Amino acid sequence: MAEQADKQKIHILVVDDDEDDFFITRELIEQIPGYQYEFKIDWSPGYAMALEKICSGLYDICFVDYRLGAKSGLELIAETTEKECEQPIVLLTGKGNREIDLQAMRAGAVDYLIKSELNPEKLERCIRYAMARYAAARELRANEQKYRAIFEKSKDCVFVAGINFNFIEINRVGSELLGYSREELLNMNFKDLIASGADPLSIEKEIHENEVFLDREINLVAKNGEIIPTVLSVTREKDAGGNSYLQGIIHDISGLKKAEKITLQTEKFKAAERLVRMLAHEVRNPLNNILLAAEHLGMDSHDSAQQTLLQIISRNSSRINNIITELMDASRSSEIKKERIALQSVIDDSLQAASDRIILKRIQLKKNYMPDAAWIMADAVKLKIAFLNIIINAVEAIPEDSGLLEIIMEPDFTGYRILIIDNGHGIKEDELNRIFDPYYTSKNNGMGLGLASVLNILRSHGALIEVKSKPGLGTSFIINFETAKS
Numbered sequence: 001m002a003e004q005a006d007k008q009k010i011h012i013l014v015v016d017d018d019e020d021d022f023f024i025t026r027e028l029i030e031q032i033p034g035y036q037y038e039f040k041i042d043w044s045p046g047y048a049m050a051l052e053k054i055c056s057g058l059y060d061i062c063f064v065d066y067r068l069g070a071k072s073g074l075e076l077i078a079e080t081t082e083k084e085c086e087q088p089i090v091l092l093t094g095k096g097n098r099e100i101d102l103q104a105m106r107a108g109a110v111d112y113l114i115k116s117e118l119n120p121e122k123l124e125r126c127i128r129y130a131m132a133r134y135a136a137a138r139e140l141r142a143n144e145q146k147y148r149a150i151f152e153k154s155k156d157c158v159f160v161a162g163i164n165f166n167f168i169e170i171n172r173v174g175s176e177l178l179g180y181s182r183e184e185l186l187n188m189n190f191k192d193l194i195a196s197g198a199d200p201l202s203i204e205k206e207i208h209e210n211e212v213f214l215d216r217e218i219n220l221v222a223k224n225g226e227i228i229p230t231v232l233s234v235t236r237e238k239d240a241g242g243n244s245y246l247q248g249i250i251h252d253i254s255g256l257k258k259a260e261k262i263t264l265q266t267e268k269f270k271a272a273e274r275l276v277r278m279l280a281h282e283v284r285n286p287l288n289n290i291l292l293a294a295e296h297l298g299m300d301s302h303d304s305a306q307q308t309l310l311q312i313i314s315r316n317s318s319r320i321n322n323i324i325t326e327l328m329d330a331s332r333s334s335e336i337k338k339e340r341i342a343l344q345s346v347i348d349d350s351l352q353a354a355s356d357r358i359i360l361k362r363i364q365l366k367k368n369y370m371p372d373a374a375w376i377m378a379d380a381v382k383l384k385i386a387f388l389n390i391i392i393n394a395v396e397a398i399p400e401d402s403g404l405l406e407i408i409m410e411p412d413f414t415g416y417r418i419l420i421i422d423n424g425h426g427i428k429e430d431e432l433n434r435i436f437d438p439y440y441t442s443k444n445n446g447m448g449l450g451l452a453s454v455l456n457i458l459r460s461h462g463a464l465i466e467v468k469s470k471p472g473l474g475t476s477f478i479i480n481f482e483t484a485k486s
Helices: 002-006 019-030 047-054 073-082 098-107 120-153 172-178 200-210 254-300 304-331 343-353 355-360 380-397 450-460
Strands: 008-015 037-044 061-065 089-093 111-114 157-162 167-170 212-221 227-238 244-252 339-342 364-368 375-378 404-411 415-422 464-470 474-482
Touching: 008 019, 008 047, 008 120, 019 037, 019 120, 037 047, 047 061, 047 073, 061 073, 061 120, 073 089, 073 098, 089 098, 098 111, 111 120, 157 172, 172 244, 200 212, 200 227, 227 254, 254 304, 254 464, 339 343, 339 380, 343 355, 343 375, 343 380, 343 404, 343 415, 355 380, 375 380, 375 474, 380 404, 380 415, 380 450, 380 474, 450 464
Parallel strands: 008 037, 008 061, 061 089, 089 111, 364 404
Antiparallel strands: 157 167, 157 244, 212 227, 227 244, 339 375, 404 415, 415 474, 464 474
């Protein structure tokens, strides 16, 4: 019983329209020494039945005769290959023919045997080798599927390129990250995606000398022109033929950069708040003394010239006091009363408040809202102030008669995205990094508190804001809100 249990069970299908030939083939198989194998042999005389049985997956190996009536065994093998039926198939013929042999290999047969030369030893060797090759091929396919799944499901962009950096393969994430279709990328060179400021030749040189280029920050340019900060790793590998190729991973760090920017903005606000409180304390005490002194002098003086000077002192002292109050209000965390509101209504109210300015400059206004209401938890009054500030800044930057202001609202991963886009004069890169800084302004008569207040209000709502701009082309404010919890 133990010996019987150790035998390898092999289920064989013989496809032959001649029953006598089937009996001969079966008899030869059964003459294979039985100490190692236990055979179960089935017969299929017809093409359609054979195709169904082969694709059932029940057989370890199939022997198919070349002649099957109206159709040939080659056609059957080709059709099983097309249907991705993986069982190993051996083609049997009445006489040797090299052309048929080659056709059998191309069709997907694992071996080719001549019936007149069959014997138990040759069949045993054919079965053993065919099943071994099949097992190896199946394991190779399983590994390929496993690594293909890793390749396709990676959260990073993974690519394979030639030694000249031409893309050979790239996963779905890479296509989504860069904005190109996979077909477009496979006709491109990786070096064409590198933003100005980086030297593609230095990357190529380092890979050539060290065979690796690991964990380096590099900016790439997406199809829409957007700059994407990434971390790039590239290694030089060799295939089975000894040919070199490049394997790379692109990790998108734009989210990390945004988080760093938000953290920096928050730290600036806290520092500004501390500075304003200190200034308010240090300035208001002597300022109050000046006001009191001016008031007493005014009561005791009857000289009109002195009264005029004292009034100037009082007015400017009051103005300084008001400026300090404004500074404190701008830097203090905004107190808000949240309620469930629709973003569309807040933006429409803000546009209505700025409508006179928009009409006077003859600016074209385009609104593209999502069809459903974008519900958020917010303070409508404070949020209107923030949107109005952004819209007024856009209106002031837009030229008369040829101006365009576009408001886009669309769903995002966790909520909604608002885009406020103008075709104004744009913002220089060095200024772009400072526009939310308290008291920084490029306007002659500005205090630099408008956008600082905007950031303060949006921060109080848990919203994220990003600004993109190109001098001469315009500016885009992108604001992300979380959806209201129902």
